Amino acid sequence: MLIPITRETFEELVPRYATGEQYRYMSGQWSDFLRRLLISIVGVLVAFALNAVLPSGFEILEFVIGIVTGLYWLWSPVYWASLRNIKTRRYPYAGFWRGRVVDAFPSEELVGTEETVNKQGELVVIENRERRLNLEVADKQGFSTLIQVPLQRGHQAIRPGDRAEMLVMSNRPDLSYILQFSDVHLVDYDLWVSDYPSVRRDVFQDVSSRLTAELKPAPKRTNKPKRRRSSSRR
Template identity: 55%
Template sequence: MLIPITREKFEQLIPLTGTAAQYRYYAGSWPDFLRKLLISFLGVVVIWLLGEITNSGGATVSLFAFIAGLYWLWSPVYWATRRNSSYRRFPYAGFWRGNVLEAFVSEELLGTEETVNEYGELVIVENRERRINLQVGDKNGFEIQIQAPLLRLHRNIKPGQVVELLALSKDPDLERISKVTDAYIPQLDIWVSNYPVLRRDIFVEVSEELSGRRRKRTKASSSRRYSRL
């Protein structure tokens, strides 16, 4: 099932500026925070040195140094806003509901690091992450695979369960889906996502509203059928 949504609702679901969940995503862990602090410090030092070399005005140098010094604070908002813009550039969107066709776990290579062991030998260490893979589809033949970091809650996902997401397209009739967002499994009330694209509270409201309408249509259809009998 694919139901078009208005542009207004689409922009509510994917706001321009980063949400709290998106800020936390880009703020990262404690090592990520320390890395941002280091970048902020180095930025202040570089700007100060350039100001000394070029004899630039004190107010200008102070302003840029202030901005660089707060990189650790504003950078998550910047990167979240930029990522949201990559979704909001699609002019059309629809609420999609299908089913889990298959669920399996894989191990993905994130990168490699070179280090030296206790014998002084160069060793390449692989950074791997376990990920959940969902093959989802609907009765119209649309299928797509969703992948995300594996969480303990994901072990309860089974084929046949309902899955919902937002489908983005450049076509007014949504015939070609160009991109999808994080997926929601209402039966378990859990999400499968790499990045929290959606305002999840609003998406759940849309899901419940559409489910209510569907139940009403089913009841009305059943009533008409029985009345004819």
């Protein structure tokens, strides 16, 4: 089932700037932090070199370069996450999708290659592979899609028939052509399946509860027959 949502709700679900969860995702692993820290150190050294080379009058420029590059390790995850959010928010229309899990199975995917030389001087190509989860979801209206994300231990609990929800984006008002979708929320055990936390998950669950209440059929009124009062003669 696909339920159109307003632009206001869409922008609440997909924030313009990075959330804490998105910041942690973009921060990556320890090696990613060290790489950003190295860039910051090089930037500070460049600022000192400019201070020694440039004549007086460029102190403000040197100070700005030193501050921006020196704090690159801190602000770069915010920048890259916000840029990714902006790309998602460019779609003019969005909808809240509900369906079921059709299938879930792991696979090994090639994510990159590296070229190196062995002891014999021969060129060797090393393939970098990653275990991924393939999640197929569908609804009764005929929409189906296959989502592929890095495999995690919690994915072992996924079974066909589990209830699934996600946000879908389109450039058509009737949402007849889906261009992008968000992370998938498996309602039965509050599990998120994603490669990137593109939506605010607290807002997502609030929207889900509100839509459930709005779509819930009103209770039927039953007209109870009136009881007649019996009159007795003395």
